[in-house]
Amino acid sequence: MIYLIFYGILVLFVFLFALLLFIYSLFSVVAQLMGSPYVPTKQKEVEHILKTAGLKKGQLLIELGSGDGRMIRTAVSRYKVHGIGVEIHPLLLFWSHIFVRLQKLTSLPVESGSIIFKRENFFKTNVSKADAIFLFLMPNTLKKLRDKFINECKKNTLIISHGFKIEGWEGFLQHTIHHTPFPTYFYRILS
Ligand SMILES: C[S@@+](CC[C@H](N)C(=O)[O-])C[C@H]1O[C@@H](n2cnc3c(N)ncnc32)[C@H](O)[C@@H]1O
Numbered sequence: 001m002i003y004l005i006f007y008g009i010l011v012l013f014v015f016l017f018a019l020l021l022f023i024y025s026l027f028s029v030v031a032q033l034m035g036s037p038y039v040p041t042k043q044k045e046v047e048h049i050l051k052t053a054g055l056k057k058g059q060l061l062i063e064l065g066s067g068d069g070r071m072i073r074t075a076v077s078r079y080k081v082h083g084i085g086v087e088i089h090p091l092l093l094f095w096s097h098i099f100v101r102l103q104k105l106t107s108l109p110v111e112s113g114s115i116i117f118k119r120e121n122f123f124k125t126n127v128s129k130a131d132a133i134f135l136f137l138m139p140n141t142l143k144k145l146r147d148k149f150i151n152e153c154k155k156n157t158l159i160i161s162h163g164f165k166i167e168g169w170e171g172f173l174q175h176t177i178h179h180t181p182f183p184t185y186f187y188r189i190l191s
Contacts (some may be wrong), residue, residue, distance in 0.1 A: 020091070027089045030084050031065075033149075034088055034121060036137040041162055046074050049134075049184050052177060053160060055079045057113070062086065064122035064145070069096030069136050072115060076105055080113040080129075086122045090117035093119050123148070132158040136182075139164045149189065159187040 016112055042051070050071075055061060057080040063072050066085030073096075076083040087093045088130060096117045100106060105115050123144070128151065135142065142164060149159060159166070163182040166172075172187040 001025045009083040010130055024091050027091060031089050035123075035141045036065055038067055038089060038092060039136070041071060041136050043070060043074075043183070045162070045179055045184070047078075048177060048179075049160060050075055050079060051163065052175065052184075052186065053132060053158060055081050055132060057081065057111075060084070060129055061127070061132045061134065062130040064125060064127075065076040065135065065137055066090050066096065066117060067136075069099060069117055072096075072117070073099060073103060073105060076108070076113045076115045077103060080111070082114045083116070085115075085117040086120050086125050087117065088119065088121060090119060093117055109120050124151065127157075128152045128154065129159055130154075132160060134160045134162070137164070139167065142166045153189045155189060155191060159189065161185045161187065 028038060055075060060085045061072065062081045066072055066087045069085050069087075072083035072085040074140050075081050085096060087096065100115055100117070108114055127149065133149070133153070135145070137145075142161060143166075143172050146166060146168065149157070155157075159172075161182045165185055166187060169187050172190060173185060174188050175185040175186040
């Protein structure tokens, strides 16, 4: 009897693990098809990028494709900005919410910033109020987002693209961090 219970629990765990793996893989394929695969920015680079961005307290940072939320979480806790992370992958969003709780970023006083993670296709995200936007996306996805930024962003919005250049935006380029293998490009919307 005891063996039966033991094997029952084991089978349940294996089943749950396989199910989670299946969901993770399924949504990874969806994310890849809808914009970019999941590759996290290294925490050391996150810190360097934020230092270079010079964000001010109370500004709004939006991350399109926020992964496990490390960029937004670091920006809110260190620089007291308002952060919005947009992600299509439900398990990555789940992790973001877990980390937010562990870091006690859930109910910050207004003057210490705020943090929101939402499940959304970033092509539909309204970016008109952003002071800065962070991206780590494939070049063809950046190309598709270019016109959206030009149409929606206010003047002086900082667009930070980690990994890849935004084609045709040479005139907006202000600064480059030459990390390997992924550099970071800082663009400013001028009009
Ligand atoms: C290269 S990863 C970058 C993750 C995170 N920004 C970082 O730097 O650690 C790209 C992320 O974009 C997400 N993504 C891809 N297409 C998307 C879409 N259309 N809408 C929302 N998120 C998307 C993926 O699930 C993935 O987490």
